[in-house]
Amino acid sequence: MNVKTVLEVRDLSVSRELDGAGVLMDANLKITAGQRVGIVGESGSGKTTLINSLLGQLPEGLVCESGEIAFLGGTWTADKRSAAGEAMGKGISTIPQNPMISLNPLFRIEAQFHQVLSRHFSTSREESREKSIHLLEELAMSEPATVLRRYPHELSGGMAQRVMIALATACDPVLLVADEPTTGLDVTVENQVLSVLRKKLDEDNRTFMVISHDLEVIARLTEYTYVMYAGRIVEQGPTSELLEKPAHPYTQGLVDCLQTSRGSIKFIPGNLPDFGERRLGCLYRNRCTRSIAECVVQHPAHSAISSTRSVACYNKVGA
Amino acid sequence: MHQETLIKVEKLSRIYRQGIGLASQKVVTKALDNISLEVKSGEILCIVGESGSGKSTLLRCIAALDEIDKGTVSYASREVSGLRRRALKEFRQDIQLVLQNPRTSFNPMLTVGTSVMENVSREEQTQGRRYEAVQALAQVGIHSSFFDRLPSELSGGELQRAAIARALCSKPKVILLDEPTSALDLSIRGQIVRLLLDLQTQRNFSLVISTHDLALAESIADRIVVLYFGQVVEVASAEAFFTTPLHPYSYGLLSSRRSRQAQGSGVLLDSSSPPEFGNQACRLISRCPFSEDACQNEQILLTYETDHYSRCWKSQDWKNKGNGDKP
Numbered sequence: 001m002n003v004k005t006v007l008e009v010r011d012l013s014v015s016r017e018l019d020g021a022g023v024l025m026d027a028n029l030k031i032t033a034g035q036r037v038g039i040v041g042e043s044g045s046g047k048t049t050l051i052n053s054l055l056g057q058l059p060e061g062l063v064c065e066s067g068e069i070a071f072l073g074g075t076w077t078a079d080k081r082s083a084a085g086e087a088m089g090k091g092i093s094t095i096p097q098n099p100m101i102s103l104n105p106l107f108r109i110e111a112q113f114h115q116v117l118s119r120h121f122s123t124s125r126e127e128s129r130e131k132s133i134h135l136l137e138e139l140a141m142s143e144p145a146t147v148l149r150r151y152p153h154e155l156s157g158g159m160a161q162r163v164m165i166a167l168a169t170a171c172d173p174v175l176l177v178a179d180e181p182t183t184g185l186d187v188t189v190e191n192q193v194l195s196v197l198r199k200k201l202d203e204d205n206r207t208f209m210v211i212s213h214d215l216e217v218i219a220r221l222t223e224y225t226y227v228m229y230a231g232r233i234v235e236q237g238p239t240s241e242l243l244e245k246p247a248h249p250y251t252q253g254l255v256d257c258l259q260t261s262r263g264s265i266k267f268i269p270g271n272l273p274d275f276g277e278r279r280l281g282c283l284y285r286n287r288c289t290r291s292i293a294e295c296v297v298q299h300p301a302h303s304a305i306s307s308t309r310s311v312a313c314y315n316k317v318g319a
Numbered sequence: 320m321h322q323e324t325l326i327k328v329e330k331l332s333r334i335y336r337q338g339i340g341l342a343s344q345k346v347v348t349k350a351l352d353n354i355s356l357e358v359k360s361g362e363i364l365c366i367v368g369e370s371g372s373g374k375s376t377l378l379r380c381i382a383a384l385d386e387i388d389k390g391t392v393s394y395a396s397r398e399v400s401g402l403r404r405r406a407l408k409e410f411r412q413d414i415q416l417v418l419q420n421p422r423t424s425f426n427p428m429l430t431v432g433t434s435v436m437e438n439v440s441r442e443e444q445t446q447g448r449r450y451e452a453v454q455a456l457a458q459v460g461i462h463s464s465f466f467d468r469l470p471s472e473l474s475g476g477e478l479q480r481a482a483i484a485r486a487l488c489s490k491p492k493v494i495l496l497d498e499p500t501s502a503l504d505l506s507i508r509g510q511i512v513r514l515l516l517d518l519q520t521q522r523n524f525s526l527v528i529s530t531h532d533l534a535l536a537e538s539i540a541d542r543i544v545v546l547y548f549g550q551v552v553e554v555a556s557a558e559a560f561f562t563t564p565l566h567p568y569s570y571g572l573l574s575s576r577r578s579r580q581a582q583g584s585g586v587l588l589d590s591s592s593p594p595e596f597g598n599q600a601c602r603l604i605s606r607c608p609f610s611e612d613a614c615q616n617e618q619i620l621l622t623y624e625t626d627h628y629s630r631c632w633k634s635q636d637w638k639n640k641g642n643g644d645k646p
Contacts, residue, residue, distance in 0.1 A: 267507065
């Protein structure tokens with residue numbers, strides 16, 4: 001079966017200009033058409049840097065050491081802003097983490113839809129309006145016409161996030177990227193946003209990538225997951241397999257964190273290593289319960305568990 | 320076991336008026352509406368609710384950092400609004416507030432150690448104060464080498480622990496925590512819970528924690544207070560709340576958490592239309608799938624069992640139905 005690859009990242013490394021500390025190391029990932037991919041990891045694990053590299057939006061102070069990004073036939077490196085910008089306009093759109101700071105506070109929602117739609121489809125105000133009402137209706141928004149007349153500050157967090165989803169899908173992007181789409185939302189609203197997002201993805205059969213620190217969000221939205229730790233991808237595999245039988249001790253730790261019961265809550269002791277301390281060996285070894293002598297010497301290479309799964313660990317769980 | 324009541328909140332209301340001058344009377348938001356609750360010594364009380372339910376306002380009112388429009392807050396049988404000078408200072412020492420986002424609650428220009436030291440009693444010499452601060456930081460697992468670092472050099476989890484250490488320095492009787500883990504990763508959340516539980520056993524202070532994270536509440540709370548748009552809708556022991564919730568809103572919160580885990584999509588509390596503050600009806604009426612005509616009447620907090628209260632007239636029915644097809 002030959003499935004079209006939408007996005008491929010090859011050996012991408014990003015480091016800090018200041019001291020050369022690695023923020024992202026040898027990242028490899030591939031998304032095929034229609035696939036939904038999740039990236040999970042703690043803050044500081046390099047998730048957002050990965051996305052920023054894709055979009056050519058590396059912040060000041062970070063430089064791309066090596067690697068390239070291939071998207072729909074074009075290839076560019078992470079610090080080539082112009083090439084990435086072009087590709088992004090054509091095919092990648094993002095659902096940002098905080099909708100309130102991503103919407104322009106000075107314009108009504110209607111105007112923000114018109115701005116996006118008229119730029120891509122040269123629609124008139126009337127046409128934009130109709131299309132945006134349609135988009136919002138698809139996301140189970142009640143009274144979309146009134147929502148369009150409002151300013152961002154008049155929306156609740158859940159509504160604003162649905163507006164962002166509608167805006168991001170308005171131009172029918174080849175790849176939709178969501179960065180922590182439900183962080184900061186209440187559990188009831190989160191539930192709602194996740195179910196409309198999921199429904200929308202099903203309907204459009206959209207290629208999708210989501211980053212989150214929450215395995216439950218990943219589990220609900222994706223079919224394939226990459227686990228990142230301290231700038232490296234440490235495990236990858238189909239989401240359900242990964243959750244059922246985690247192979248990397250870190251993934252195991254994350255899965256355990258989801259289980260709570262009266263009076264107890266699981267956690268992974270310790271913190272992510274500082275950038276300055278990210279040198280030799282497996283970076284998880286200080287927090288790991290399964291570390292062995294080899295872990296100190298060199299970072300383990302990825303070894304395949306099955307045709308779709310691989311893990312970077314010398315002493316895998318269940319091996 | 321008899322526990323002494325430390326903080327007593329009686330019929331507390333906090334009202335925000337929008338608009339200027341004469342128009343200001345028109346738009347009224349009751350952020351807190353007639354709230355009564357007690358915090359006993361040595362207990363862990365969790366205040367649960369969505370954003371906008373008034374959790375943070377309640378904590379700020381208890382800590383005497385916000386105005387009170389009606390009602391009273393008393394601490395150790397003394398009304399807080401009447402405290403002046405020395406008594407107020409003592410109150411502020413006894414009640415410590417830890418804010419949601421540690422990044423914004425530390426002065427970015429001061430080292431973490433200095434910030435923590437600020438909260439140690441000024442009666443001590445500088446050396447003694449420094450020692451106390453190092454001790455407090457050590458207690459939350461932060462090494463003394465972090466003492467002279469700036470907040471920007473610490474991770475979110477470390478900073479939140481430092482914020483807890485800062486609160487410990489004044490030897491408080493009550494620590495109020497406003498969403499202590501919402502800015503943190505899931506893998507760190509448990510660390511904070513473990514730390515709070517350990518410290519609480521050692522020092523036996525009371526904890527009041529506001530959160531929308533039910534997993535956090537389940538793992539730590541002795542007692543749960545559920546807030547909905549400024550009203551207390553249910554008060555229960557943690558055990559009763561997680562096994563037999565009596566208010567439809569509590570049930571909705573728990574079910575959205577369950578459906579999250581089971582990857583389902585069963586949403587009980589669907590639309591999030593804000594309630595009408597003008598009329599008497601139950602504030603959940605527009606979202607509640609079980610609402611009836613009688614819900615248009617004013618709902619009062621009813622006692623269903625010892626220490627289990629619910630602001631819903633139908634709770635008795637559900638209670639009788641048992642666990643199966645609730646509500």
